[in-house]
Amino acid sequence: MSDVLDIAARGANIRFHVGNGRLRVWAERYEEIEPELLDLVDALPEGTVLYDVGASIGLFSLYAAIQRGCRVVAFEPEAQNYATLELNHFLNRDRLKTPLTALNVALSDEAGLGAIHTRVYGAGEHGKILDQAITQDTKERFDPAHVQSVLKYRLDDLIDLCRLPPPQVLKVDVDGAEAAVLLGAAKTLRAPSLHTVFIELSDHSASDEAAVLEAHGFRPAEKHPVVRLRGGHYPGLFNCVFRR
Numbered sequence: 001m002s003d004v005l006d007i008a009a010r011g012a013n014i015r016f017h018v019g020n021g022r023l024r025v026w027a028e029r030y031e032e033i034e035p036e037l038l039d040l041v042d043a044l045p046e047g048t049v050l051y052d053v054g055a056s057i058g059l060f061s062l063y064a065a066i067q068r069g070c071r072v073v074a075f076e077p078e079a080q081n082y083a084t085l086e087l088n089h090f091l092n093r094d095r096l097k098t099p100l101t102a103l104n105v106a107l108s109d110e111a112g113l114g115a116i117h118t119r120v121y122g123a124g125e126h127g128k129i130l131d132q133a134i135t136q137d138t139k140e141r142f143d144p145a146h147v148q149s150v151l152k153y154r155l156d157d158l159i160d161l162c163r164l165p166p167p168q169v170l171k172v173d174v175d176g177a178e179a180a181v182l183l184g185a186a187k188t189l190r191a192p193s194l195h196t197v198f199i200e201l202s203d204h205s206a207s208d209e210a211a212v213l214e215a216h217g218f219r220p221a222e223k224h225p226v227v228r229l230r231g232g233h234y235p236g237l238f239n240c241v242f243r244r
Helices: 021-028 035-042 059-067 079-091 155-162 178-183 186-190 206-215
Strands: 004-009 012-017 049-053 071-075 101-103 112-118 128-130 146-153 169-172 196-202 219-227 233-243
Touching (some): 012 021, 012 059, 012 079, 035 059, 146 155, 155 186, 169 178, 196 206
Parallel strands (some): 169 196
Antiparallel strands (some): 219 233
């Protein structure tokens, strides 16, 4: 069986590395994972600057870049997911109008050295939590299979330091560290160029993140339960769209 799989997602031809069972599931069931995010991307003007914070293996970064010609800046702190993201970037190099800018860093409310607590060690796995070993949905502590050191930056600082183009769309899915990402992005959230935020929120903390966004002029526009691929939805987890 080949470790590379070509898929057609809503007319976009994308090639993925599928070196383990989890990666193959993500590729084969691509359009089922977060259809509301694909809908959002499909409606974007060509060339939109999109920041993918918590990009994992690049599923949505590549879709946005190939389907809509977006200028994508992807942030993925976990080593195996980042390596797979860059491998998928390489596999699709001839299909991209603009290469991805993929950064192996964590975004937070302070700069420094952080730690990724990995519940299950492997490319494509979820449950990779910054600076704590606590699940996002149930807030249960777990014994990490691995702890990885990672550099943390405030998004505002990283944009200035690396002279990144300011985002027009911000997608944030970081397994419970969403509030810290937003607190480190006050200047970015104030910028008039940013018009849409797509963010995964838990019932345990959604009011905190919503308050930060609303303080910068964003208003809730959509709320979707997060799909569990084996059936049903993750309790208390929602993909939310805020617009201004």
